């Protein structure tokens with residue numbers, strides 16, 4: 001069985017609030033899976049259930065085809081929303097301690113720690129107490145803590161929040177290395193631009209239910225509406241009266257429009273050419289932000 005983490009039909013309520021409804025998706029070996037959704041959508045609850053911190057009311061989580069055991073979860077790397085490091089302990093000491101806790105030898109824990117603090121750009125601060133570091137550096141330390149025991153699976157709750165763009169790039173590179181080794185990586189984020197750049201697969205959740213899931217490219221083509229951009233010399237307002245055309249945005253000579261199924265894009269192009277020069281015409285692939293808006297509204 002390949003290294004697949006599968007969330008299968010998971011539901012969970014808190015009192016009369018249904019936080020998750022029949023949530024199913026998978027995180028595949030070697031792929032970065034972005035878990036996106038607005039505030040309160042259910043990302044943290046799902047991750048807690050994966051890690052066994054919280055029990056589902058129904059459904060289950062499997063790893064390599066069988067229900068997760070405590071032993072499996074010891075081999076997971078988790079960065080919880082509430083973070084978990086001790087403010088008054090030196091970063092290096094905590095990482096070594098966590099490595100030991102997960103069963104590494106003292107030597108291996110020290111070696112992994114030394115490599116990781118360097119890798120996440122904390123080398124010079126590794127001897128400092130966590131609380132004396134900037135928030136961005138504390139975040140780097142939290143990420144290192146999730147990685148120190150060389151986990152088989154990574155589950156990271158908002159690993160990029162609070163990081164400046166340079167730090168985001170550093171962390172992205174580290175996570176990509178893990179994925180390249182065959183580790184499934186699940187990370188939540190509300191920063192769609194980061195997710196768009198980083199993930200191979202996507203799970204979009206809203207109000208506790210999965211609205212769309214699959215490979216990023218596949219989602220982009222699946223949700224590609226028949227949207228086009230036209231740039232002419234004069235005013236493109238005449239498009240409004242073209243059969244099958246719905247104007248999305250008009251900025252003088254530049255128009256963004258959706259074409260009804262069956263309407264002919266070449267007919268629109270001919271109509272434009274009849275009126276004068278056409279500077280640009282072609283289909284527009286939706287951004288992740290647009291897909292997100294569409295599936296969560």
Ligand SMILES: Nc1ncnc2c1ncn2[C@@H]1O[C@H](COP(=O)(O)OP(=O)(O)OP(=O)(O)O)[C@@H](O)[C@H]1O
Pocket residue numbers: 014017018019037038039040041042043044045046190
């Ligand atoms: N321990 C709890 N007790 C009661 N309600 C909870 C608890 N944990 C989560 N919820 C509720 O479950 C829903 C999902 O919350 P969750 O924290 O999983 O969302 P999220 O997608 O992680 O949001 P955010 O991005 O804001 O962290 C919310 O309505 C939240 O208020």
